[in-house]
Amino acid sequence: MDKIEAGQKAAILAEALPYIRQFSGSTIVIKYGGNAMTDPALKEGFAKDVVLLKLVGIHPVVVHGGGPQINDLLNKVGKEGVFVQGMRVTDSETMDIVEMVLGGHVNKEITSLLNQHGGRAVGITGRDSHFIKAKKMFINTPERNGVDIGQVGQVESIDTGLIRGMVEHGYIPVVAPIGVGRQGEAFNINADVVAGKLAEELRAEKLIMMTNISGVLDKEGNLLTNLTPARIDELIADGTLHGGMLPKISSAVDAAINGVKATHIIDGRVPHALLLEIFTNQGVGSMILGGDEP
Numbered sequence: 001m002d003k004i005e006a007g008q009k010a011a012i013l014a015e016a017l018p019y020i021r022q023f024s025g026s027t028i029v030i031k032y033g034g035n036a037m038t039d040p041a042l043k044e045g046f047a048k049d050v051v052l053l054k055l056v057g058i059h060p061v062v063v064h065g066g067g068p069q070i071n072d073l074l075n076k077v078g079k080e081g082v083f084v085q086g087m088r089v090t091d092s093e094t095m096d097i098v099e100m101v102l103g104g105h106v107n108k109e110i111t112s113l114l115n116q117h118g119g120r121a122v123g124i125t126g127r128d129s130h131f132i133k134a135k136k137m138f139i140n141t142p143e144r145n146g147v148d149i150g151q152v153g154q155v156e157s158i159d160t161g162l163i164r165g166m167v168e169h170g171y172i173p174v175v176a177p178i179g180v181g182r183q184g185e186a187f188n189i190n191a192d193v194v195a196g197k198l199a200e201e202l203r204a205e206k207l208i209m210m211t212n213i214s215g216v217l218d219k220e221g222n223l224l225t226n227l228t229p230a231r232i233d234e235l236i237a238d239g240t241l242h243g244g245m246l247p248k249i250s251s252a253v254d255a256a257i258n259g260v261k262a263t264h265i266i267d268g269r270v271p272h273a274l275l276l277e278i279f280t281n282q283g284v285g286s287m288i289l290g291g292d293e294p
């Protein structure tokens, strides 16, 4: 390492100090999307970043997705993933697969990776201690209101006691987005929705959604760095936002309106995107603001 390189590295580390002071002691909810967790090197980088956050006194809470991983297993049993406005149509066989993939493989892989890098991560689903209560969700489409998409849940309530207890004792919660209904039945909930609600309930300092695109794009493909709820309504109405971006953006808006100080949609394909977002002035995606001022 020559002198200039060493100087640059030291400057970058020093740049982090005010952010560490600002965020130490606060909670950051990180939504780790299934599309962002495909490359082994990026997954390692993500795990190291989350552990580093914890070691400097920030409390990361991870909510993960796993849409592509669910699709892979569905394909193996001869089924296709079907989505309505970014929500998976979930019959009972699909629900079993969702629970197997999210609560099993994906959850344990992330938890184990965090632990390998020195964290104390514990994987849970909303069925643990019944901490995410859900009820059946229906979808309104331009063609029809109240479309039934099976065992898909909307969050009815989140009891944050379990998560707060884990955080207080030094653990990193890793949450799979599965809720529980009144009869103890499982509900498939979009991970963006769980991350948004959890951030609200925990009064998180930040909600960071990591995905596989540089952020929210306009029709020409330009990155929109700052978005207000009014602008987002326009982008939904004219079809610029569609598919998997719909649950993400509406959860981000809800969180921003309901007191989460900063909500970001960032590119999980950028190595150490989390550290760049939290500890530098360099934005790596779109920020969603609660009010109407850009």
Ligand SMILES: Nc1ncnc2c1ncn2[C@@H]1O[C@H](COP(=O)(O)OP(=O)(O)O)[C@@H](O)[C@H]1O
Pocket (backbone or CB within 6 Å): 032, 033, 034, 035, 036, 065, 066, 067, 086, 210, 211, 212, 213, 215, 216, 217, 218, 240, 241, 242, 243, 244, 245, 246, 248
């Ligand atoms: N205007 C838009 N800007 C960016 N991405 C968009 C937009 N509209 C739709 N998308 C889609 O949303 C996807 C992200 O959602 P999703 O596939 O559910 O990711 P994740 O697994 O991270 O939740 C992008 O890869 C992109 O295909």
Ligand SMILES: CC(=O)N[C@@H](CCC(=O)OP(=O)(O)O)C(=O)O
Pocket (backbone or CB within 6 Å): 032, 033, 034, 035, 064, 065, 066, 067, 068, 070, 086, 087, 088, 098, 152, 153, 177, 188, 189, 190, 191, 192, 244
């Ligand atoms: C109802 C619904 O859509 N549930 C999602 C849950 C996983 C998820 O949200 O994964 P990503 O974050 O990777 O998209 C699904 O079944 O795919």
